Amino acid sequence: MDKLRLLTPGPTPLPEDVRLALARDMIHHRKANFKEIMDRVQQGLKYLFGTKEPVLILTSSGTGAMNAAVTNLFIPGEKVLVVEAGKFGQRWSEIAQAHGLEVVALPIKWGQAVKPRDVENALSRYPDIKGLLVQASETSTGVLHPVKDLAGLCRSSDRLLVVDGISAVGISPCPMDEWGIDCLVTGSQKGIMLPPGLAFISLSQKAWEKAQAAGPGNFYFNLLKEREKCLAGQTLFTPAINLIVALEECLKYFQKHGLDNIFKRQQAMTSLVRTGADSLGLELLAQENYTWGLTSIKLPPGVDGVKLLTRAASDYNVIMAGGQDHLKGRIVRMGHMGYVDWSDLLAGLYALRSCLIRCGGYSGADDYLERAMAAYEEVLGG
Template identity: 80%
Template structure:
């Protein structure tokens, strides 16, 4: 049996230290030992988020944190601008509408990133907008939005920037304080190299004041109550204890290796996959403003993407993701975030090419693996030409 290679944009493979930690005996979440872990985890999360603000840990999927952000920062009837560049941009709209917010949608072609000028125009046209909801990395397509520029724009206008960093935090730079992000969220199952089940959310001083004014009636996803508990080394309700214990191991990994080095490696793997796909003669869905940690590939006409991924999984033990909504069956999304390395990606490229040819596609390239590896090695060198790892 070939080694299982999980090349999806979440969940992602787990480091051995994390898997071993998950096997430890249970501890109690209201005792001092757990509080000590929470205080250590808090420092690691602040390092990862690039913030001095408290970071709240929720036992939920990333969507739970999205819901907490919308319901905790905005009152029904308020107007928000939503950048809809894919399925998860649309999720912002769905959550906002469920909370009875007025949604100004900024729809984009899937595979396109928003331009700061488009956001500026929308803010000028609708003067009552109080928040912008956006993805850092739109996971359904592999687009990287210019969050820094948009947050700077919103900060000047006194408008909150709420960023879904679920596929960005731990994968590509997204420093909350430096970029003037008011609310940054992420989930455990992607760049953070944990199983699904935890979500994290941090608020700027401006967002905290807004939350205090809103006074959310949420019982479970209550940001003010969670923040108060967070400051005392606790969570509001019973958390996923084993995941938080394992989280400490993940954060040691980030702190031990350093974010700069981890980001460089994630960038190198992105360059690697894109070079391999180009060499195969396949078309990339996103040519500019592409995210790190995920590459979306258009399939040749006539190929069934669902069947292709099933065959890649059954015959090569490589698990990749397909398209969503109108892109289902038309693209393949190869994840390379979290605890993935270059041999995994070589196996993924080989499996993809083999099954495409078998199902009627064509590729004359014989050196696609060599070109992919060369792109990785080049990206791993610094400006002096020295190896960084």
Template identity: 60%
Template structure:
């Protein structure tokens, strides 16, 4: 039996037809007028998306490249940074910082939990030598949404730069950079922006730009001041990912057509659908609070092989979801509901998950999980984004 493939991973995500058609257009030269027009047109949309008056730099790389660019541009070898380590991508901040020769102070957070802003403040007070905080907005490996706004309220009153990985948050949940006081916000193309991988976007605050201009570039390829100079001319420093930027022009039109609040409302509603249905199924949500709006992680019952669950979901139902990483491999399932994903995709994924858990020896007595999940979805659409929706759980 043929099933329509449904990509419910935390990136890459499905591509809208309008974006696919834009990606398929004839190639244009990245140093000619037609491309410059696109770059300058996209820039205004990106500033709206990021919530900043500063330029948003397109970089030819994955999100990890943008993380590397931020560390190499804002900190010199020997600088000390505080790393919020609550998952695989918190670990990645530490690895990138160590490769740059930074001294890392680790603030370890249990996987599935959000960092306490008071713990960040305590660490900064204990060590005045810390010049930056590196953290995730959304920790993709766990489905946790860290309280970046509250942390920014702490760092913006100190000589400490806040660098936030928004790879699975930008275009999915609110993160207005200037209003919150984030010094560096970055993202990748393959999640909320509904594009293939290969393009990263990064913006710096005014005080972060002053720091970047004062530090000798630590990387030939990632030179943010030079990228900014080229962007002012509608160019990138090196060869541009032309088709991805053409696609970005279209995807941003789609995202911004009805305003960011409409996007956030949709993402919150999908989150309420997913979390409500999983709870009714009797499964334990891995991030009980401070949860991401584009991904939901759920712990599988004891004795259930998550790798086999995912294999069956793809083979029998065409549903492609993600598993856990490191110690969570085979223990959790990560359901992506970001970008070009709607309620019907999520409902299909939940059905497949329920049936495949049953097939490998698990059982859920609840049969109305989709009914309750969809009711939560409809209720969330009628409320301001972020308003909790309480449903009856069996």
């Protein structure tokens, strides 16, 4: 059996130190040794988020943190602007509507990033908007939104910028305090290199003031009480203890190697995959403003993406993701986030080409792997 290569945009492969930490004996979450771990983890999370504010740990998927953001920062009846440029932009709208908010949707063609001027126009048209909800990286398309520019549009007003960084934190720059992000959320199963089960959320001082005024919108995701516990080295409710123990190992990895070096490597792997796909004659969904850590590749007419992914898994043990909604069967999403390296991605490109041909496509490329590797080395400076 070939080595399993998990090239999906979450869950992602885990470093060995993380896997070993997950196997440690259970500890109690109200005792001193857990509090010591929480103190160290908190410092690592602040470094990762680029913030001086507490980073709260929730036992949930990343969507739980999105839900916590909406229900703690906004009061039912308030109006929010949502950038809908893919499946997860739509999720912001669904969460907001479930909380009784009035949603002003800004639809963007899948594969394109939002233009700051369009956001500015929408904010001018609806001066009573209380928040802007957007993805840093839209996982369904592989698009990177201009979060830094969007923060500038909200900074001088009482509007909050709420950013889903689930496919960005630990993968590409998203410094919360420097850019002026009011709420940043992420999940454990992507750039952080943990199994699914933890979510993380941090609020700016402006956001905490809004949360105080709004009051908690639900019982479990009560961020005001969660912050009190966080400052005491605990969590409000029983957490996924083994994941937090392993989280400490992940954060050591970021601090040891440095975020700038990790981001450069992620950029290099993105260049590898994009160059390889282009060399195969395949079109990339996101031509500009593309994210790091994920590449969405269009398939030629007549090639069934579902069958292609099934063959890649059965014939090469390479696991990739497909498209969602109207892109189902039409694109392949190759993840290169988490604990993957260039050799995993070369294997992924080889499986992609082979299965493309077996599913009725064509590629006459013979040096696509060499071109892909050259692009990787060029970014790294070698």
